Amino acid sequence: MRELSLHILDIAENSISAGASGIVVSVREDLKADELCLEVADNGKGMSPEMLASVLDPFTTSRLSRKVGLGIPLLKQAAEACRGFLRVESELGKGTKVTAKFQHSHIDRMPLGNLEDTFLTLLLGAPSVHWVFNYQYNQQSYRFDDAEFKEALGEIPLSDFRVIEFLSTTIHNGIAKVINITTEKGVVYANN
Amino acid sequence: MPTIKTIDDLERLREKAKKVKEMRDQTGKTQIVVGMGTVGIAAGARETLKAILTNIEEKHLSDIILRQTANIGLVGQDPVVQVTLPGAETVTYGKITPAMATRIMEEHVVQGNIVQEFQIDA
Helix, strand or coil: CCCHHHHHHHHHHHHHHCCCCEEEEEEEEECCCCEEEEEEEECCCCCCHHHHHHCCCCCCCCCCCCCCCCHHHHHHHHHHCCCCEEEEEEECCCEEEEEEEEECCCCCCCCCCCHHHHHHHHHHHCCCCEEEEEEEECCEEEEEECHHHHHHHCCCCCCCHHHHHHHHHHHHHHHHHHHCCCCCCCCCCCCC | CCCCCCHHHHHHHHHHHHHHHHCCCCCCCEEEEEECCHHHHHCCHHHHHHHHHHHHHHCCCCCEEEEEECCCCCCCCCCCEEEECCCCCCEEECCCCHHHHHHHHHHHHHCCCCCHHHECCC
16 A cells, blocks of 8 residues: 555445444544554444454455455554554444554655545445544544535435535545645645 | 535535436436455555546536445456446456546446456456
8 A cells, every 4th residue: 555545445445344334534643742543433243352353364354255354464564664553442243443553753654645535435435334534633623524415415326426526625625724735636745 | 507515505406306306217327336445445446436436527427326345356457347337237347547447437337338448357
């Protein structure tokens, strides 16, 4: 993976596969504490203690078609290479929470990358999930909750061409406001 | 249709769409699926899906059901895109870049012609 945003996408895909109806994705950048924290919390089927114990093993997967599950081990390796850690908490029938922490200034920390495209991909690719996206940069934060939009839209799909533009602009502006820099729509943030 | 700026605009859009929907056949939807497993993401599936979104937006396409799936199960073919036109068989495309996705949207989704050079056996 070239960006932390792609790792987030990957971990959230696990949550979708686990049958989650609600997923909260949070990204926190704290320059003072020199930390970058990613968190994906879902209400999916969760994992047994045995499965949880083996989840960091690259040869664990719930898929039957292919015996390679690399997502979590890859992120763990990336976090540990940057004086950070990865933690997975899970309870069968309740859900799973994956937390990854990085030293923000670490030279090996990959860029956060295009967070807005990751959010948009999740939202539009799995529209039946209730999505909440949090992005915090130092003291500023942005929260996107798709519930109000979905309520207003009713049976209109999120992938309606007019709605796509609205959602992508909403998320873009929300994130851009937090990091307080003007960027072109869709461009990777230079300071990350 | 003016650009949507507020929640109220969304509600107005909903009212309009309701009327259109009543007149239309429910089954006439095109389904597009993008493979979003770990390998797919690493191979650029997010950018491919974004290109599909951009095409829907720019070409003002409606009646499209977009889905992602964790694993289509075609090793070495990521990013994988599957297109199912109403009443037609599912067509699977492999190693689809954003530029290729644009061609699929133009030729297959809009005009109904399968882009055979990108097609793979599923």
